[in-house]
Amino acid sequence: KAGVTQTPRYLIKTRGQQVTLSCSPISGHRSVSWYQQTPGQGLQFLFEYFSETQRNKGNFPGRFSGRQFSNSRSEMNVSTLELGDSALYLCASSYPSGTDYNEQFFGPGTRLTVL
Amino acid sequence: AQSVTQLDSQVPVFEEAPVELRCNYSSSVSVYLFWYVQYPNQGLQLLLKYLSGSTLVESINGFEAEFNKSQTSFHLRKPSVHISDTAEYFCAVSAFSGGYNKLIFGAGTRLAVHP
Numbered sequence: 001k002a003g004v005t006q007t008p009r010y011l012i013k014t015r016g017q018q019v020t021l022s023c024s025p026i027s028g029h030r031s032v033s034w035y036q037q038t039p040g041q042g043l044q045f046l047f048e049y050f051s052e053t054q055r056n057k058g059n060f061p062g063r064f065s066g067r068q069f070s071n072s073r074s075e076m077n078v079s080t081l082e083l084g085d086s087a088l089y090l091c092a093s094s095y096p097s098g099t100d101y102n103e104q105f106f107g108p109g110t111r112l113t114v115l
Numbered sequence: 116a117q118s119v120t121q122l123d124s125q126v127p128v129f130e131e132a133p134v135e136l137r138c139n140y141s142s143s144v145s146v147y148l149f150w151y152v153q154y155p156n157q158g159l160q161l162l163l164k165y166l167s168g169s170t171l172v173e174s175i176n177g178f179e180a181e182f183n184k185s186q187t188s189f190h191l192r193k194p195s196v197h198i199s200d201t202a203e204y205f206c207a208v209s210a211f212s213g214g215y216n217k218l219i220f221g222a223g224t225r226l227a228v229h230p
Contacts, residue, residue: 106151
């Protein structure tokens with residue numbers, strides 16, 4: 001079974017631009033979560049999508065948004081990029097049972113550099 | 116709210132020596148506890164988890180961690196490390212709520228194994 005895939009793996013943008021990152025979960029997984037990893041702030045939860053609905057959100061500004069499609073693939077968008085948005089963006093998928101813990105499987109990440 | 120503190124940002128150790136990576140957490144509710152490992156330019160891999168039951172959990176590659184509720188700790192140990200264990204290790208907690216969860220990570224500990 002293929003793992004979580006993220007595209008692109010590397011991205012360079014300039015301040016003020018917007019960017020869209022893509023995540024394809026493991027086949028059969030319906031939950032997708034996004035995390036931001038920076039040297040200064042570490043790993044921080046962005047949001048989680050399940051069945052095309054955002055059901056949990058971290059403490060990030062509205063410039064960060066996401067969506068999930070009917071095939072469970074997810075995209076996250078960052079508008080009006082700032083230098084501080086430079087980070088590794090990780091996506092994780094899980095097969096939620098709705099009642100208990102569901103292991104999250106992480107993709108390799110997209111390294112975003114904002115110049 | 117939950118938080119995780121990893122007491123050491125870097126741990127240098129010689130090959131075949133024992134190692135302990137320390138993790139403390141705070142939470143007002145019951146949590147699940149995890150250790151993830153991240154190799155250079157890769158995503159996160161689950162090393163081991165505590166959900167319930169035996170407080171000592173083991174991984175397939177020789178790591179173990181012990182859940183100590185009174186000390187709110189979940190330290191990671193290995194009796195004899197290898198060069199290939201060089202990586203960054205993250206302790207995380209998850210508070211299950213309403214059918215979904217999010218991971219709260221510590222700042223990470225960089226384990227450097229020297230020959």
